[in-house]
Amino acid sequence: MLRLCVIALALCACDQAPAGSFEPTSCTRIADIPPNYEIAYGAAMQGLFDDYATNGGSAGCVDCHFAPPPQPSGGLDLSLGVSWGHLVGVPSAADPSQVYVVPGRPEQSLLFLKVNCDEPGVGARMPFNGYGGGLLPEQQALIYDWIANGALPGTSTTVFRDGFEIRGFVP
Numbered sequence: 001m002l003r004l005c006v007i008a009l010a011l012c013a014c015d016q017a018p019a020g021s022f023e024p025t026s027c028t029r030i031a032d033i034p035p036n037y038e039i040a041y042g043a044a045m046q047g048l049f050d051d052y053a054t055n056g057g058s059a060g061c062v063d064c065h066f067a068p069p070p071q072p073s074g075g076l077d078l079s080l081g082v083s084w085g086h087l088v089g090v091p092s093a094a095d096p097s098q099v100y101v102v103p104g105r106p107e108q109s110l111l112f113l114k115v116n117c118d119e120p121g122v123g124a125r126m127p128f129n130g131y132g133g134g135l136l137p138e139q140q141a142l143i144y145d146w147i148a149n150g151a152l153p154g155t156s157t158t159v160f161r162d163g164f165e166i167r168g169f170v171p
């Protein structure tokens with residue numbers, strides 16, 4: 001039943017305009033959120049993909065972005081063990097002119113646009129339809145910081161050392 005719902009959601013999104021070059025709009029301000037100086041991919045990023053719920057419940061990106069059959073939502077599998085390889089340097093399934101994660105460039109990374117902006121340019125904001133309550137600004141900032149520091153598969157410890165960078169689209 002869940003899989004049928006996911007397919008229906010994917011079909012609903014198909015009539016969205018394809019993106020070429022665009023500016024994302026209606027983005028959440030993350031400028032004031034304290035930077036994450038140390039980020040372990042497994043605990044922080046995969047932990048968020050597996051369960052980001054902050055309302056005492058349980059909800060994860062992997063509830064929709066899981067391995068086939070039939071296929072993960074958006075053509076993107078964020079499951080444990082494979083998510084990093086499906087994201088970093090990989091073109092979007094919906095718009096190959098966009099890359100999910102460009103190391104060091106969060107504003108050019110579709111993964112960040114999709115969680116930070118209502119109009120990311122490709123499809124809808126994630127999690128889809130605010131599933132599970134959506135992501136807190138702190139969780140969006142965590143994704144930004146991970147990408148900004150090179151999108152490493154292990155632990156990064158050098159992000160924002162000078163503390164003056166402006167983050168996100170909303171100053």
Ligand code: HEC
Nearest residue numbers: 009010013061064073074092093094123124126127128131
């Ligand atoms: C309720 C189901 C659902 C949940 C939960 C969900 N997604 Fe999605 N996701 C989709 C669907 C459906 C699409 C394709 C339509 C679209 O892009 O709007 C998609 C597309 C995407 C894409 C773009 C794929 C492409 O090639 O264009 C990314 C990136 C993404 N999701 C990331 C996430 C992240 C990160 C989370 C968790 C914070 C998440 N999603 C949670 C259903 C979901």
